Each structure stands twice: as structure tokens, then as C-alpha cells.
Amino acid sequence: MFLVILTYKVAFAEIEPHMAAHMAFVDRGFSDGIFVLSGRKVPRTGGVIIARAASEADLRDFLASDPFLQFDLVDAEIVAFAPSRAAEGLGALLDG
Numbered sequence: 001m002f003l004v005i006l007t008y009k010v011a012f013a014e015i016e017p018h019m020a021a022h023m024a025f026v027d028r029g030f031s032d033g034i035f036v037l038s039g040r041k042v043p044r045t046g047g048v049i050i051a052r053a054a055s056e057a058d059l060r061d062f063l064a065s066d067p068f069l070q071f072d073l074v075d076a077e078i079v080a081f082a083p084s085r086a087a088e089g090l091g092a093l094l095d096g
Contacts, residue, residue: 001036001093002059003079004049010073012044021067034062036093046074056080 008015029035029051037050053059056078068074086093 001081001083002051002053002056003081004051004059004063005046005077005079006048006068006074007041007046007077008074015068015073018067018071018073025066028065029062032062034059 026035026038026049029038029049034051034053035049036052038047040047051059053062059078063069063076063078066076069076083094
């Protein structure tokens with residue numbers, strides 16, 4: 001499992017024109033079963049995604065299609081982790 005932390009490199013005014021395309025990318029991440037959870041940072045300085053992928057390289061390949069990364073609008077930090085505990089109702093996140 002991976003934590004993806006997106007941090008804006010530019011003012012939000014430069015992010016906003018790409019938001020619809022980014023959200024289409026996020027929708028694809030969920031429909032492809034890669035994204036588990038996503039949302040914006042508070043304050044709004046970027047976003048956070050919890051993702052599943054076979055490898056970090058596979059995840060990086062998928063993230064490369066994000067317009068935010070294609071237009072160099074964000075930095076993307078990827079943190080690999082192995083969840084060992086989950087709150088009730090989230091146990092499915094622990095498998096494989």
C-alpha cells in the first residue's frame with residue numbers, strides 16, 4: 001500500500017484550470033482499483049491519496065498520467081507502507 005502526498009508547487013490559480021482533468025484522472029484511479037481513498041490537504045496546499053499497486057514503479061507509471069504532474073504543478077511524495085491494523089470495517093485494507 002502507498003501514501004501519495006501531492007504538494008502544490010504553484011499558486012492555486014495555476015492549479016484550478018487543470019482541476020477537472022485531474023479529477024478525471026482520480027476517477028480513473030478509483031475505477032481501476034488503484035486508489036482507495038483521496039482528498040485535499042487542509043489547508044488546501046495539495047492532496048493525499050491512499051493507493052494500492054503491485055509496485056512503486058507501477059504506481060509511478062500510473063501517476064505520470066496525472067495532469068498535475070504532467071504540467072509540473074505538484075511534487076509527489078510516495079511512501080510505501082504495510083498496514084498491520086485497521087479500524088472496524090476497514091479490515092479489507094489489510095489483505096495482501
